[in-house]
Structure formats: structure tokens, C-alpha cells
Amino acid sequence: MSNFKPSITVLYFAAASTTVGLTSEVVTIPQSGLPLASLGDLLISLHPNTQLKKVLECSQWSVDAEMVDDPEKLVLRGDEEVAVICPVSGG
Template sequence: MSSESNITVLYFAAASTATGLTEQSIALPQNPFPLSSLASVIISQHPNKGLEKILGTSQWSVDAEMVDDPEKVLLKGGQEVAVICPVSGG
């Protein structure tokens, strides 16, 4: 598969801890590929890591732009997708 069909996923906070990675290249199963389906791909590559809950509460950014509605975003390869986990502070 060509690198043009890959995306780079950046992991922060709990997502980084769960995967043990700060970034990963992921081949898109189809092109274009809906961002809303990316969580299932990530979970399948990192089973039994608790990612279902982490990704379910996280936000996404694509090429440094926050995504309001993942259902409306199609990934075409070459993009950088960040998993932005919720943070708490005090």
C-alpha cells in the first residue's frame, strides 16, 4: 500500500499511555475513510488496552484543526490526526 494511503496518528495523555506510542502510521482500510471509523481501527491494533473508553471521550484534530463532527470528515491519506484526550486540572 502506498504511503499516500497512510495517516499519522498522534497520541497524547491517556491514549499515549494506553498504546505505549506517541505517534503511529496507520494504513487506511479504504480511501476515503471516515474519521468516525478510525477509533475502531486503532482499537483493533491495540486490543485490551482500554482504548474504547479513552477514544469514546476524546476529540480529534486533523492537520491541526479541531474536528467538531467526525461523521463529516473523510480521511484521504497523508493527514496528521491527533487524539485529544480530556484533561482535568486543579
């Protein structure tokens, strides 16, 4: 049996980066994969006592530089680059 643990790289921008204090991190996901819709809860559990839940509620996901319209339909298998895209306010 292999000890391989699939992982993804999460990129944080704008408010998400400010909230967690990082611009990116590598996150281990379950061997069976992780629905993109569940990633927010995983990230919130890794960064307790932050405003990440609030930031994620108004953010979108990008996987491998492509915006995701329906996070329920996408399962992360490992090696993806997932970005938290926060709303941008214009001035």
C-alpha cells in the same frame, strides 16, 4: 495498478499515549478513504486488550492541527496528521 497504500499519522497524547504505549504511529487506511468516525474502531483493532476504547469515548479528534466538530462528515484520504485529544483535568 499502483501499490500505493494511503496512510495517516496518528498522534497520541496523555491517557491515549499511556494506554497504547506510543506517542505516534503510521496507520494504513483503505484506498477509498476512511471516515474519521471509523478511525476509533480501526485503532482499537490495532491495540486489542487495552483501554483505548474507553479513552476514545471521552476524547476529541484533531486533523492537521484543527479540531473536528463532526467526525461523521470528514473522510481521511491519506497524509493527514490525526491527534487523539484527551480531556484535560485542571488542578
